[in-house]
Amino acid sequence: MNTRGLRSQLKDSVPVTGMGPQVGAYGVQDTLRSGFSSVKNELLPSHALELSEKNFQLNQDKINFSNLRNIQGLHAPLKLQMEYRAARQIQRLPFLQSSHLALDTLKGNDESISFEDILNDPAQSEMMGEPHVMVEYKLGMM
Amino acid sequence: MALSNVVETPASGFNFENVSRNVALEGLLEGGHTKAPKPMKTGTTIAGVVCKDGVVLGADTRATSGEVVADKMCAKIHYISPNMYCCGAGTAADTEKTTDLLSSNLTIFSMNSGRNPRVVMAVNILQDMLFRYRGQIGASLILGGVDCTGNHLYTVGPYGSIDNVPYLAMGSGDLAALGILEDRFKPNMELEEAKQLVRDAIHSGIMSDLGSGNNIDICVITKQGVDYIRPYQESEYKDKRQRRYKYRPGTTSILTEKIVPLELEVVQETVQRMDTA
Numbered sequence: 001m002n003t004r005g006l007r008s009q010l011k012d013s014v015p016v017t018g019m020g021p022q023v024g025a026y027g028v029q030d031t032l033r034s035g036f037s038s039v040k041n042e043l044l045p046s047h048a049l050e051l052s053e054k055n056f057q058l059n060q061d062k063i064n065f066s067n068l069r070n071i072q073g074l075h076a077p078l079k080l081q082m083e084y085r086a087a088r089q090i091q092r093l094p095f096l097q098s099s100h101l102a103l104d105t106l107k108g109n110d111e112s113i114s115f116e117d118i119l120n121d122p123a124q125s126e127m128m129g130e131p132h133v134m135v136e137y138k139l140g141m142m
Numbered sequence: 143m144a145l146s147n148v149v150e151t152p153a154s155g156f157n158f159e160n161v162s163r164n165v166a167l168e169g170l171l172e173g174g175h176t177k178a179p180k181p182m183k184t185g186t187t188i189a190g191v192v193c194k195d196g197v198v199l200g201a202d203t204r205a206t207s208g209e210v211v212a213d214k215m216c217a218k219i220h221y222i223s224p225n226m227y228c229c230g231a232g233t234a235a236d237t238e239k240t241t242d243l244l245s246s247n248l249t250i251f252s253m254n255s256g257r258n259p260r261v262v263m264a265v266n267i268l269q270d271m272l273f274r275y276r277g278q279i280g281a282s283l284i285l286g287g288v289d290c291t292g293n294h295l296y297t298v299g300p301y302g303s304i305d306n307v308p309y310l311a312m313g314s315g316d317l318a319a320l321g322i323l324e325d326r327f328k329p330n331m332e333l334e335e336a337k338q339l340v341r342d343a344i345h346s347g348i349m350s351d352l353g354s355g356n357n358i359d360i361c362v363i364t365k366q367g368v369d370y371i372r373p374y375q376e377s378e379y380k381d382k383r384q385r386r387y388k389y390r391p392g393t394t395s396i397l398t399e400k401i402v403p404l405e406l407e408v409v410q411e412t413v414q415r416m417d418t419a
Contacts, residue, residue, distance in 0.1 A: 046161040049278055053156055056274065094151070111254060113246045114271070116155040129148035137149040 080106075094134040097123050181233050182207045183280075185353020187315030188218060188229035189323065189343045190284045190295045192308045193336035196364035197286035197293050200340035201229045202315070202348050203373065204355040211355070219361045219370065223248045223259050226287030227361050227368065231313035232300060233280040240281045244268055261287040261294040265304055273302030282312045288363050315347030315354040322346050337362065341374060348377075 065077040087102035104110045188201045205213035220228050220241040228244070230237025244267055248259040264285055272279055283298045297305045297312060309327045311319035322343040331339070341358055348354045357373035 046165065047158045049156070049275060050158045050161070052276070053158075111250055113243055113250070114155075115243075118243075120152060120154045120157050122151045122154055125152055127145050127148050127152075129145060129151070134149060 093131070094138045095129050095131040181235065182212050183233055183353075185315075185351070186218060186231040186313030187311065187319050187344050187347025187351060187354040188231050188284050188313050189311040189316075189319045189340050189347075190229065190286045190309065191323070191327065191331070191336050191340050192286075192293050192295050193331045193333055195293075195333050196288050196362060197295055198333070198336045198340045199227055199229050199284065199286050199361045199363070200344045200374070201359050202344055202354040203357045203359060204353065205234055206353050214356045215373075217359070217372065219359055219372075221245060222264060222285070222287070223252065224368070225258055225289055225363065226261060226264055226285065227363060227370070228264075228286070229284040229312070231282045231284075236279045236281040237283065240268070240271065240279060241283070243271070258289060260289045260291065261285065261296065265296045265298060268298045269302045269304050272298060272300060277301040284310055284312055286363060288365055293363075311343060311347070313347070313354065315351030318350035319343040319347040333362065333364075337374075345375075 065081070068076045068080070083106055084103070087106050090102050091098040091100070101110075182205055185206050186202060186204075188199070190197060190199045199219055201218040203214065203216050203218065204211055205216040216234070218229055218231070218237075220230060220238070222228050222241060222245045226248075228241050230241060244264055247267055248264060251263070252259055264287070268283065268285070272281065277300045280300050281298075282300055284295070285298060286293075286295045288294075295307060295310055297307065297310050308329060309323045311323060320343075323339065326339055326342075337360060340360060344354075344358045348356075348358070356377050358375045359370075359372045360374040361371070362369040
């Protein structure tokens, strides 16, 4: 395995962001929505897997795309990412459940079962968001 | 109830919100001299042997939770596919869920491709899954199966390490079982001899390890099919209860009985032709 090549791919991986303070409008801690801030809670992730799981899919995609680029040339990841972007836009409004059928088929998730399908299914979440707030957040208005 | 502090739908998969709360609780409990409940582990002896016609897997049936025996008749040999079975040691829930997920993934694959899955495929899926979670999923597994390339026996550790060997033992009683296996294993054994060897290995694990006990289960996988013998041998040390402690039927007297017939009437009937072309 070409470890030198792998290292150059990994340095492009999604940087460790940690849990930054939730910024609201005007760039200040949004106390009303996310509660009081505590430096200890936000600097360090409390579980060893928290950060790794948050960015897992993104990192896998980066590795796969750069492998594909090295093997088949620039057109291959370019076309695939174009299709991903198109499929990602086929969704219902933010507070409704969308099936992500096209995106799942493209990524191959329709042929495998993992913990994302069993645990914490958003369709069965006990909390519902306020529709207006969610749409405004999605559109970047707040 | 719609909450206005939820701005995005929660991501699916593992949820780490309660980790800091648990750490704080742990600190409080230790100070109060009480302990958090321990997860149910299968401190175990599991063993596997490759013989001439197939693979023989064996396991004990005790599941412990701290210092208490939680389950005396626990099934540690899990079904993966018609030609593969997997013994699991470690945290009981982790082994169950991991083998369930593996079995579902392989079923989808065999429906898609029309083939029986190979043992290497199962091992690779397990390895990827366990390495992704960096050993937090405490499952040590022995996977044995027969496919078109032959009889295989693999071990997968909790951090994702794999090993392909002709005989194997895992769990807390593995040292005792490995002693027996190292002494009497020969390549290309007959089926009956292999079953006896695995039985003896598990028996020595049961005798020498506190976390293993009760009955012995054996699973024989050959090209013709699978023979899951549960229990292969029951332990001699069973409880001899003095009386029956279950309630006789009729112990609780019935005071009144009221029957209300539910009358339904057909309101509407529609017939839709199904196109079975």
